[in-house]
């Protein structure tokens with residue numbers, strides 16, 4: 032089985048290593064860096080910068096932990112090196128993993144020459160074709176830039192200009208209050224920037240549980256972030272002194288820099304997809320079924336370009352499932368990908384994480400649920416760590432006790448949610464969590480309390 036993969040992000044890398052283990056002859060074509068945008072532009076550098084900001088915040092709280100004040104300050108050049116070292120190390124280790132599994136790694140820009148041939152164009156412009164029995168398109172996405180703005184990477188930034196920018200903004204205006212926007216608000220706030228956030232609706236994180244969003248809004252307001260609600264940016268003026276963001280309700284929000292966090296668009300242009308007969312939807316995503324198969328039986332799409340859930344974790348799992356389908360084992364005893372059960376996290380302070388059914392969704396569906404909630408304020412470990420903000424909320428079936436979902440706001444929420452993700456995936460009951468013998472003192476004890 033000649034399995035050719037376009038794009039070496041989480042979807043492509045996982046499909047390649049798993050496919051090779053299952054016996055496919057795998058070729059992976061990447062134009063930039065192994066690990067993909069996830070490694071170079073998105074998940075990794077953003078979280079590396081947030082981790083630095085967390086240390087700064089911790090240093091600011093030193094006196095509350097029985098220490099003399101600590102004078103920690105940002106070193107922009109050291110931060111830049113730290114981010115690129117992490118990215119490079121991850122790329123190297125993933126490259127080594129691919130090579131150890133016998134994956135043929137080709138550098139270049141890939142496109143479909145026909146439905147069974149992939150064209151690889153090297154940097155010098157020369158090209159050659161590779162034959163394929165199965166093809167996975169996993170070329171990811173890039174930031175959406177509306178027609179009314181032209182990012183210059185200096186004053187008008189996309190997320191890709193921010194790792195870190197040339198200077199830490201004195202006053203950053205963030206456009207977009209989804210997951211990416213709020214993470215950048217938190218990041219630059221922790222670096223000492225004044226931050227204003229333009230929120231197009233009446234709630235940050237419009238798709239999240241209102242109680243969770245309210246906890247984050249409270250924290251933003253407490254830390255001095257200005258929220259402009261119900262405002263949609265429609266224009267930006269910039270000069271050497273700063274920026275002015277014009278909103279549809281005529282408000283003008285001035286700052287030193289502006290950052291766009293208003294979604295992404297799929298990298299499906301210039302891939303020769305239409306010519307090869309692959310169907311795209313009206314937004315440019317590849318149309319796929321629940322096995323990530325396109326309208327052509329041997330061409331698959333996984334990751335952001337599949338238009339499902341734009342998460343690295345989902346992209347990896349899709350890649351894994353594609354490899355199994357390519358090798359003909361998808362009908363055996365393996366689980367189908369259920370996007371409803373994907374855990375996700377927002378790396379703010381406090382962190383936010385959720386999985387499965389949300390309380391608001393259950394009400395909208397008219398479904399009876401049991402909701403239990405405990406604050407971290409009663410947790411010994413949270414008090415010991417000096418951060419008892421937030422809560423754990425568990426949604427379960429009132430008749431069977433099966434865990435249907437949950438939300439966590441608080442330190443380490445992105446780790447703690449794994450327990451609820453496992454529970455939701457394998458249909459554990461609340462009593463399974465309550466009766467687990469957990470560590471004391473640990474934040475996880477609040478999971479058992481919330482499940483009780």
Ligand SMILES: Cc1cc2nc3c(=O)[nH]c(=O)nc-3n(C[C@H](O)[C@H](O)[C@H](O)COP(=O)(O)OP(=O)(O)OC[C@H]3O[C@@H](n4cnc5c(N)ncnc54)[C@H](O)[C@@H]3O)c2cc1C
Nearest residue numbers: 038040041042062067068069073141171334335341342343
């Ligand atoms: C700021 C930000 C932070 C994020 N943080 C998180 C997070 O914390 N956790 C999380 O789960 N998700 C996060 N995401 C989402 C996550 O980054 C994406 O869902 C994930 O990267 C998608 O993986 P992918 O495999 O589809 O593609 P990508 O990671 O986009 O990789 C695609 C690869 O294909 C290559 N490519 C493109 N075109 C071609 C071509 N023609 N030929 C050869 N190669 C090509 C690209 O160079 C790239 O390496 C974040 C997104 C953003 C914007």
